[in-house]
Amino acid sequence: DYLVVAAGASHAYFGHEEWETYAPGLKNLQDALEIRRRILTAFEAADREQVPERRAALLTFAIVGGGPTGVELAGAIGEISRHVVVDDFRHIDPREAKIILIEAGPRILPAYKEETSRAAESALRQRGVEVRTGVPVTAVDADGVRLGASERIGAKTVLWAAGVAASPIARSLGVPLDRSGRVVVEPDCSIPGHPEIFVIGDLALYQHAGPRPLPGLSPVAMQQGRYAARAIGARMRGSAIPPFHYFDKGTMAVIGRAAAVAEIGGIRLSGFPAWLAWCFVHIFYLIGFRNRFIVMFEWAWAYASWQRGARLITNDLDTPGTG
Numbered sequence: 001d002y003l004v005v006a007a008g009a010s011h012a013y014f015g016h017e018e019w020e021t022y023a024p025g026l027k028n029l030q031d032a033l034e035i036r037r038r039i040l041t042a043f044e045a046a047d048r049e050q051v052p053e054r055r056a057a058l059l060t061f062a063i064v065g066g067g068p069t070g071v072e073l074a075g076a077i078g079e080i081s082r083h084v085v086v087d088d089f090r091h092i093d094p095r096e097a098k099i100i101l102i103e104a105g106p107r108i109l110p111a112y113k114e115e116t117s118r119a120a121e122s123a124l125r126q127r128g129v130e131v132r133t134g135v136p137v138t139a140v141d142a143d144g145v146r147l148g149a150s151e152r153i154g155a156k157t158v159l160w161a162a163g164v165a166a167s168p169i170a171r172s173l174g175v176p177l178d179r180s181g182r183v184v185v186e187p188d189c190s191i192p193g194h195p196e197i198f199v200i201g202d203l204a205l206y207q208h209a210g211p212r213p214l215p216g217l218s219p220v221a222m223q224q225g226r227y228a229a230r231a232i233g234a235r236m237r238g239s240a241i242p243p244f245h246y247f248d249k250g251t252m253a254v255i256g257r258a259a260a261v262a263e264i265g266g267i268r269l270s271g272f273p274a275w276l277a278w279c280f281v282h283i284f285y286l287i288g289f290r291n292r293f294i295v296m297f298e299w300a301w302a303y304a305s306w307q308r309g310a311r312l313i314t315n316d317l318d319t320p321g322t323g
Contacts, residue, residue, distance in 0.1 A: 002196050002232050005183075006225065007167035009202035009216060011160055012180065019140040023160040026069055033314055035159060039077060040085075040313045042157045043097075047089040053154075059097045060155040062145050064137050065162030066103025067111070068253040071120055073159055074101040075255035078127030083257075099129045100153060102145070104136040104162075109253065109261070111215065116261045119270035123259040137162070164216060166203050173197070178205045187243035188231060189224055198231070200224035209246050219249060252278045 011025035024034050039061070046058035061077050063070045081097040088094070101108065101124065108124075108131060109117045121131050132147070139146035144155040166181035175191045176184045182205035183191060189198045189206070201221035206214040214220045227244045234241045250264030252274065260275040262268070269277060279299060286292045 002198070002235075004198045004200065004225075004228050004232075005169065005173070005203060006199075006201045006221070007169045007203050009164040009166050009180075009182075012163035012165035013160070014163065016140070019160070022142055023064060023140050023145075023158040025160040026073065035073075037313050038157050038159075039080065043081075043085055043089065043092070043094055044313070045156075047091050055092070056098075057144065057154040058156045059092065059094075060144070060153065061097065061099045061157045061159070062153055062155040063099070063101045063159045063161060064140075064145065065160065066101055066105065066108030066131070066133065067161060068109065068251075070101055070103070070159075070161035071108055071124065071253050071255060073161060074099055074124055074129045075127055075259070078124070078129050079256045082128060095128070097128075098155075099127075100155070101129055101131050102135060102137060102147065103131070103133045105133065107133055112251070112253075112261065112263055113268060116263055116268055116270065120253065120255060120261045123255045123261075123271070127256055127259075164202065170199075170203055173199070180205075188241075189228055189244050198228040200228055206244070206246075208243065214246055215251075217251070220246060223247065252281070254278050 010027060011020065013019045013023075024031060024038070026032060026035060042058050042061070046055050049055040049058055063074045063077075077097070077099050081094040081099070085094050107114065107117045107121070109120050112120075124131055135147045135151070137145050137147060138149070140158055142156075144153050145158055146152050164180065166177070166183070168181070170177055170181050170183050173183060173191060175193075178184060183199040183203055185191060185199050185204045185206055186195075187208045188195070189200055189204060191197050191199055201224060202216040204224065206220075206224075223246055224244060227241075231241055248265075250262060252260060252262040254260040254275060258272045258275050260278045261270045262274040262277055264277070283292050283296055286295060
């Protein structure tokens, strides 16, 4: 009787799907494991490499896209190279790693206020990240990226955080889509002409909350999911509920140890206060006191001891060229 479509989104390479082989994105746990493998493998290969030019390319990490994902990836690699693996190699100094964050627009974190973007850029530079803005990526291959018409950056590790595309299942609905393939939904999150079909989350383009569409964030998806459940329940009882209303609890991006940026209502935070707020917000939404206590204890221990998670290098043994 009712259908809820929440197929989400995937990486968008702007018509260059062949780039995905060389520049994986971060959308799920498998993506995260692949990114970790590439980062740690690059350091291992650089430690064995004798040719200076090849070693430099192995120690260069290019992140394409200056949104929250790109900023967090760049900050994480900066801390990994300068604190986590700094004593793990005999022939290289991981602190010499070159981390480049590339954004085609005029500034990173374009959805945030300009002051917040500047604070994030300053925190990244303190962690050794080179921020390049106003330069589009025009090619990606196994040896690096090309910026604009001629500039080239040699990097054996390229990570993609530049855009998303809605799941192709949206095209099967036969309704209006935006340029990213998202479904243009009604105020109650249903599709035009079919009030029994709801589209929510990253697959939906909700334009009824103000001058700008709702962003593709997990709080939006979670609130839309709860709303769709209430709407279906109300209709089954023969009643109705008002249109969907998104309650904006703010946005955050963590850059590294004791460094983050946050915009909560009219309040703007950066540095340690924003990082502390990020920690408490994430702990608050964990289920159960035991989980909250364990996570808080582990984070406190990691902060005091500079310990980090597992450094396992994993891969798919069935993938050609791996071993």
